Amino acid sequence: MDKITCAIKKQYNQFPYPSIPIGDLQDVFLYSTNYEFVNYLCTGVYKSAKNIKILDAGCGTGYSTLKLAQQNPEAQIFAFDLSENSLKMAKERLEKAEVLSDQIHFFEADLMNLPDLKQTFDYIVCTGVLHHTSSPELGINNLSKYLKDDAIMYLMLYSEYGRFYLNQTRKAIKLLQSDQEDLNEGMEIGKELFGSLNENNPLFINYQRSYNASTKIISEDFADSEAQFIDSYVNAHERTYNIEQLFELLEKNNLHFLRFQDANNWDIKKIFRGNQKLIDKCSYLSQKQKYQLGEIIFAEKNFAFFTAKINFQKPIFSDEELSKKKILVSKFNKLIQIDDEILITNPLGNGMQFTEESIVIYNALFDSGNISDLIINFAKMFGMNYLQTLGFIRELESACILFFI
Incomplete structure (x- = not known):
């Protein structure tokens, strides 16, 4: 074990982290811990979380493991950490929440010298870990060996400008x-x-x-x-990244950047608050340059993002293809009323105003029917034509409020 790893191990044994008291924040939802939501968000393809394998790399005191267990109850979850004291707290946290089962596997391991895990994973979560290692490049390489070819990895690295x-x-x-x-x-x-x-x-x-x-x-x-x-x-060791270094780190390990967790915050239109002159100037920039502009202006403390081995492309369905699909409504959305407006919100923080007709359509979607039949029925009820209703459904899908399956 190298000097930096020894120092980090000593620190987190003495001060286990995160120091969220066991039993606190059990009901908080983190959408990044829900496999079905994340996979659809990044790929446009719905995959069930049943019987999948998830790796929580550097789980600390187990708060992330708790969220993964709660959001993916039929998954096998493997969680490791360098600190034995943190792992002890992690097990206690899951026991307190009554989610510790034979499907949760904790083990002590060093990311710099990872043992043979003898399996690959459908989803790997590694947040707040790599920047504390002696070699983030080695760490991400060790993780990517166990990432399935069609799987997603969720990472969080410290930002140079924001910190x-x-x-x-x-x-x-x-x-x-x-x-x-x-x-x-x-x-x-x-x-x-x-x-x-x-x-x-x-x-x-x-x-x-x-x-x-x-x-x-x-x-x-x-x-x-x-x-x-x-x-x-007073951390024993950490390093920070800028956008250029982040993309270099991924490219060296044959990984492709999919999206930021908080992608809305990186939208040029939002950054410049609709200033069309500046927005037009950005049309000549590459996507990476737009991100570089965003990191300078907003200086986020952390980069939380999704990556994968292959270049995922969100499929674009024709109207004919769409009409043959069924709908699965995301269970994490809420209808809320503010004054006279009814809004639907989702875990991404998106808000969408609903009309009375839209509410009826939305509620009917929970029955998971054929889209074509739904459109015909609501066209008769409300005089909405096929394209109007289809456009509404596409808008819901783009916000991950419903999935096409």
């Missing part, structure tokens, strides 16, 4: 430490540092913003935890 002030803080703490390997000393110095900075100091502003976000999204206990502070500001 600029955080990294400046880390450097300041290290300069002040007498022993840079002493995590407790680093934490003590870090807290003293934030307590001494002017509230207008960019390092303090960044710290306060991150703290408030952690409190709002997870909990105050999590934001105040030693493990969270250590992971963010």
